[in-house]
Amino acid sequence: MSDILVIDDEQDIRELVADILQDEGYSARLARNSQTAFEEINRAEPDLIILDIWLKDSEFDGIDILKRTKRDNPNVPVVIISGHGNVEIAVAAVKQGAYDFIEKPFNIDQLLVVIERALEASRLRRENLSLKGSDPKSCEMVGQSHSFKALKSQLDKVAKTNGRVMLTGPAGTGKEIAARYIHAHSPRADGPFVSVVSASIGPEQMETVLFGREVDGKVQPGLLEKAHEGVLFFDEVADMPLETQSRILRVLVDQSFTRVGGQNTVRVDIRFISATTKDLQAEIAAKRFRIELYHRLNVVPLAVPPLSERQDDIPVLAEHFIEQLNLTQGLSKRGLAAETLSQLQMMPWPGNIRQLRNTLERILILGPDNGAILPEELPQDPALDPKSGDRSKLSSAMMLLSLREARVAFEIDYLLAQIDRFNGNISQTAKFVGMERSALHRKLKTLGIAGSIGTD
DSSP: OOEEEEEOSOHHHHHHHHHHHHHTTOEEEEESSHHHHHHHHHHSOOSEEEEESOOTTOSSOHHHHHHHHHHHOTTSOEEEEEOGGGHHHHHHHHHTTOSEEEESSOOHHHHHHHHHHHHHHHHHHHHHHHHHTOOSSOOOOOOOSHHHHHHHHHHHHHHTSOOOEEEEOSTTSOHHHHHHHHHHTSTTTTSOEEEEEGGGOOHHHHIIIIIOEEETTEEEOOHHHHTTTSEEEEETGGGSOHHHHHHHHHHHHHSEEEOBTOOSEEEOOOEEEEEESSOHHHHHHTTSSOHHHHHHHOSEEEEOOOGGGOGGGHHHHHHHHHHHHHHHHOOOOOOBOHHHHHHHHHSOOTTHHHHHHHHHHHHHHHSOSSSOBOGGGSOOOGGGOTTOSSHHHHHHHHTTSOHHHHHHHHHHHHHHHHHHHTTTOHHHHHHHHTOOHHHHHHHHHHHTOGGGSOOO
């Protein structure tokens, strides 16, 4: 049963379309404005959206909703409905990614034909993307640092098993990409990957969203059923309501459940992967997370490192994102000046990989269409200022040293950081710091650190 979201500010039209869809065997959800629309989309990605152009008492109009949907949920087809005076806008919407448009008042048969065609086109597109391995939400892992290689090695090992995995780490580190990588390299790769935004499922919605329902003999499958023979990914599992936790625990134990309004037991075969930015032990102590659920989900704990521990990966990540933004959004494929790369590697990146990608996207949107990205194009954000680190600790430590001792300490830290940045390549390090290779070797020997590094 396909899940269709109807977005219209007129209650009569919303309910009319919903009744028509339900009579035809579809599941229908309703939204009256942009806020309720985004809430429904975030709660569970619909199979299709029917969207009105003009929405009263709405922060965003239909065009804005369309743009955001095609950006965040590119596989969801959108059918525009519009009044006679909005045909030109509706045509423009099709050019921006809408599947088709229907004028109001619409013919019911015409609406159903468009819906059927849109769903079929979406199904074929998903199959083609799966066969080509080019799904927009790629599971490609990019990096070359020691931290990255260690994580990827662990992911390769757990992918071959059916064990439940708990991914931990700060926001923006790529935990969902890691989960998708496990799925894509597992025996379940041909099965579905279903993502659940845990915080968006309240106790009153959980049963229908996760377990589905039966009404008058018609079945609306939930996310658990859709994940059968695949992977169910609990994003930010620590935000799951306690009531939901207890019910999910039952499914983990039995791998079965009953739909809302149904009597038959539905058996499923699902691999569970979870992710969190929170300290689950602290959440358990505060009685916000059930210890039984923790032990069930935390069979294989894996920590996804922050970008601060993957500075060597920043150049390859930056190139990857620029390539990706060029292919998916048509943004200019610009290179990065050496000074810009150096600046990017020195930035603290509190938002991690996601912040790096967003920064590059903003630069490509606002900057020139050609030429290398220069340091002055980087955002003037205090949070990204390389000089805005924990200076108080550094200063207090330095204050205990003589000027000579402080200079030596700085030179050791600086040179070790640069050598690590260039993966131990002394020639590249010497070139960057402005020294002859032989002079750098002598400096390292004088500082007493020559023996702690390799030579190129």
